[in-house]
Amino acid sequence: MSDQSTTERDWMIRAEVYRYMIDHGRAPSPRKTGDIDGMPLEAVRETVRRLHCAHALFLEPGTDRIRMLNPFSAVPTAYRVEAGERSYFANCAWDMLAIPAMLGRDARIHARLGAEDTSVLIPVTDGEPRAAREFVVNFSVPFRHWYDDLIHT
């Protein structure tokens, strides 16, 4: 949820970080983020920590590296979305759908089924995913506990 300790500059940097992810298919390193905005590394670290506390992005535990820019994942996952010339990883089965929905682009979603080795391809064309009507996304964790351990959620 929203956190009052963030600054306007933090949110501006966050927008730049999202733009970098969309353009490159990966999150910027702390050093790269500093290059984007001409900030010293320590200031970048403080910014991403505040944004993490505000749930505006999520850091790899114990580090200042971005792990999640929801719906994007900065690390490889079982959910990959090809949209235009870019390829993105999503955090989960919900986020794999949210990436093309948010970008407003057609896409090809490669998704693992359950915890199996089997993958399926879900095309998104003309603004809709083309998947069997019976497909479901299973939410195991109640909403009030999503942020207890977001990686597990």
Place this chain on the structure above:
Amino acid sequence: MLLFRSEEDAAAWAGSTGNSRGESVPLMTVWELGRDWYRDRLDPDFRGLTRDRVRETFKRFGLTSDFWRVS
């Protein structure tokens, strides 16, 4: 949040792995939910989701059980 071919497959997975069953939501509902949830995420004026907005969004998509309660 995992993808399954059907609600039955999700139930079987939970039973065989010991994971919480939770709730299964049709893929098309999740598509619309994602579109709503992330609709302004790239807007420079986005300042995070409020509890009220989350509550209203879940309600709009029929996610009203205790599982979706926003504390």
